[in-house]
Amino acid sequence: MTVVACYSLKGGVGKTAAAVNLAYLSGREGARTLVWDLDPQGSASFYFRVKPKMRGGFQRVIRRKKDPRRAIRGTDFQGLDLLPADFAARNLDLLLDRSRRPKRELSRFLRALRKEYDRVFIDCTPSIGLGAEGVFRAADVLVVPTIPTTLSMETLDRLKKHFRSKKRRPGAVWPFFSMVDSRKTLHRDICERDGSLPFKFLESRIPYSSDVERMGVHRAPVQTFAAASAAGQAYRSLADEIAGRLSKGRKAESAA
Amino acid sequence: MPLAGEDGERVLAALKTAFRTCIDETPVRRRVFYDTFDRRLAGDSGVLCATEAAGQSDLLWLSQTGAVLRRLRTEREPGFTWDLPEGPFRDALEPIVEMRRLLPLAEVHGDAVALRVLDSKDKTVARLTLERWTARHEGTASPVRLPEHLRVSAVRGYEKRFRRLLQFLEQELGLKRGSSGGPLAGLPLEARPRVSSKLWIPLEPGLRSDEAVKRIHRVLLDAMLRNEDGTRLDLDSEFLHDFRVAIRRTRGALSQLRGVFPSAVEEHFKGEFRWLGGCTGPTRDLDVYLLKLPSYEAAVARAARPHLAPLREHLVACQRTAQAELAAALDSDRYRRLIEAWARFLDQPVPRRSMLPDAGRPIRAFAAERILRVHRKIVKQGRRITDASPADDLHDVRLRCKKLRYLMEFTRAVFDRKDIDTQIKTLKRLQENLGDFNDLEVQAASLGTMAEDMARAGRAPVETIMTMGRLTETFERGQQEERRRFATRFAEFDAPECRARVRRLFAPRNEPGETQ
Known part of the structure; x- marks a missing residue:
């Protein structure tokens, strides 16, 4: 099971859209996929038309007092399930703080699902508390949507520094440019700033597009209503790039 | 749920009235089911199904009950797993299907x-x-209409709704829940059942030898014909394997049971089947290397495994060329004439009185005599082998063992069942040892030649050549081990109880017609 976390310290950068579209495409490529909506706002759950409520109660499920598998719900798409959001997730940091090994809690939780899914996409909340630390530890890959602006790059730098000071880091950090508006000079400039970027960026870029915003109207991934649009194609290329890097990584791992 | 008559429309209409419903996308118009020829997916995993709907192709992995386990959007027709796009679908399929080809x-x-x-x-x-x-089945004129079915599946987390739906279907619409028998139920399947290559030829001990030998050849010819198409089309390497085994056995029978047909006939067909056997050799060898590739990979250090990729490419390319040559041979006039003439000869009734001394003898006596002769030779040769003997001596024993095995398998029916099976088993153990000894030598030599070819063609990086070199060393070590094991295996074969069994089985009996 590969855990891909869509994470950013900044809000409104396209984390949920990325998680939902990447998970949808992953399911369509034959991977048994789960989206875990860890954001108390419940946007991913909204897109999949699922009530943002965890059956059994968020606390009890996270602490595995209730079977996490019972909390999972099938989406409209075969091969793609959702662990819905819960408003109680706003207290995730507090909840983890009370456990004996707070940073390991989420990894342990996911371990219970490893036989059922090939890929898990986590839609994270924009914070850097214990919850985020738990995600960093559980994730094989951290996918970071980044708007090409000065502030976003600052945030990314900060994240890099943060990881440098930690013993335990996520398996890999793959940022990609999100909400790119090619009409803006600043966006174009930053996207072309190849050498001075804090991480090696994925090559695919998600354009700023009303089709992504229309996901809220259709309550479905872009691919289902605008597959041929620029955004649809961009997500497809992003998904292919990530799948390619994952399989390359797995080969290298098995060779090592 | 099976539906009777034209119930389908009524059920759909009733469902639309009672529930909020939505007809999904475009209907699927065509489905092709795939599995390997030996039905590896059928065991507990189900079947693969390629579907087409409005120009979009999906490959579905269906469970035995017809539920979709996995779905893959791909335009590619399933063939070998390595032809499918990389990813979890392929990863999950690979350990089940291995090197077998997925056939419609x-x-x-x-x-x-x-x-x-x-x-x-x-x-x-x-x-x-x-x-x-x-469904339309090859050879049948009219298509078969399958009974209408309603498949109902739950969505995870909505079990209560599912129960309510089932209740509606059963109580309101009067449908009965029934096992549909899986996605393949009622389908006329492309029958390519694998017939075991284990031989059982019904013969009576007193049957005339020429008649009995013709029967043996007929069974072998049928096996050849059964596997001919699969071999020509390269559906799966097992077809060529069985085709080749049948040819080798035919050649074995022609040489070991000779003297029952006119010698001109025997010589002619021996020559022709030697030619045919030769045509199948290169493809089979390459098939074997491809099948063994995973074990080669396992034999080298993990870090070196990716270096074997050029070897796979080389093998695949060579196999394609060899296969094309083999297919051409099977389409040739020479092959057609051989098979027709052989079938015609086997179908002719045996002459009432034959001039050939062995033709009229009972098969039991005739076979026992030949078996004893080969057995004695093996014992004599085997006892002479020491640790210092050249490898060629072991190869001679191996070839004789093969002949002995054919003879015993052809005529199993005329000897004591239990004894002959035990004897075949003992022989098999010795053959395994000798076979492995030979295979390892051949593989080490071939790998060396292949490495040279690849290096000359500039298709192998140094790492690949080095890894192949290390593999060759592993084979040579393995061969030495087999060599050491020979003494023990041969002692088993030459044990007093084994010799007693051979005497019991093949000693001449004073029966009418037996000349000893």
């Missing part, structure tokens, strides 16, 4: 209307598919 089992046309039951937020809470298929 059946094809159905018609439509499958997928209906989703929705809740108040238009979220899917259950799925239904109304399936109306017509």
Whole structure:
């Protein structure tokens, strides 16, 4: 099971859209996929038309007092399930703080699902508390949507520094440019700033597009209503790039 | 749920009235089911199904009950797993299917209307598919109309809704829940059942030898013909394997049971089958290397495994060329003439009185005499082998053992069943040892030649050549081990109880017609 976390310290950068579209495409490529909506706002759950409520109660499920598998719900798409959001997730940091090994809690939780899914996409909340630390530890890959602006790059730098000071880091950090508006000079400039970027960026870029915003109207991934649009194609290329890097990584791992 | 008559439309209409529903996408018009020839997926995993709907192709992995386990959007036709796009679908399929080819089992046309039951937020809470298929089977003129089916599946987390739906279907519409027998139920399958290559030829001990030998050859010819198409089309390497085994056995029977047909006939067909055997050799050798590739990979250090990729490419390319040559040989006039003439000869009744001394003897006596002769030779040769003997001596024993094995297998029916099976088993153990000894030598030599070829063609990086070199060393070590094991295996074969069994089995009996 590969855990891909869509994470950013900044809000409104396209984390949920990325998680939902990447998970949808992953399911369509034959991977048994789960989206875990860890954001108390419940946007991913909204897109999949699922009530943002965890059956059994968020606390009890996270602490595995209730079977996490019972909390999972099938989406409209075969091969793609959702662990819905819960408003109680706003207290995730507090909840983890009370456990004996707070940073390991989420990894342990996911371990219970490893036989059922090939890929898990986590839609994270924009914070850097214990919850985020738990995600960093559980994730094989951290996918970071980044708007090409000065502030976003600052945030990314900060994240890099943060990881440098930690013993335990996520398996890999793959940022990609999100909400790119090619009409803006600043966006174009930053996207072309190849050498001075804090991480090696994925090559695919998600354009700023009303089709992504229309996901809220259709309550479905872009691919289902605008597959041929620029955004649809961009997500497809992003998904292919990530799948390619994952399989390359797995080969290298098995060779090592 | 099976539906009677034209119930489908009524059920759909009733569902649309009672629930919020949505007809999904475009209906699937065509489905092709795939499995390996030995039905590896059927065991507990189900079947693969390629579907087409409005120009989009999906490959579905269906469970035995017809539920979709995995789905892959791909335009590629399933063949070998390595032809599929990389990813979890392929990863999950690989350990089950291994090196076998996925072959089309059946094809159905018609439509499958997928209906989703929705809740108040238009979220899917259950799925239904109304399936109306017509299947056409090769050789039958009229298509077979399959009974209409309604497949109902739950969506995870919405079990209560699912129960309510089932209740509606059963109580309101009077449908009965029934096992549909899986996605392949009622389908005329492309029958390519694998027939075991283990021989059992019904013979009576007193049967005339020429008649009995013709029967043996007929069984072998049938095995050849059964595997001919699969070999020509390279459906799976097992077809060529069985085809080749049948040729080798035919050649074995022609040389070991000689003297029952006119010698001109025997010589002619021996020559022709030698030619045919030669045509199948290169492809089979390459098939074997490809099948063994995973074990080669396992034999080298993990870090070195990716270096073997050029070897796979080389083998695949060579196999394609060899296969094309083999297919051309099977399409040649020479092959057609050989098979026709051989079949004609086997179908001719044996002459009432034969001039050939062995032709009229009972098969038991004739076979026992030949078996004893070969057995004695093996014992004599085997006892002479020491640790200092050259490898060629072991190869001679191996070839004789093969002949002995054929003779015993052809005529199993005329000897004591238990004794002959035990004797074959003992021989088999010795053959395994000698076979491995030979295989390892051949593999080490071939790998060396291949490495040279690849290096000359500039198709192998240094790492690949080095890894192949290390593999060769592993084979040579393995060969030495087999060599050490020979003494023990041969002692088993030459043990007093084994010798007593041979005497019991093949000693001449004073029966009418037996000349000893």
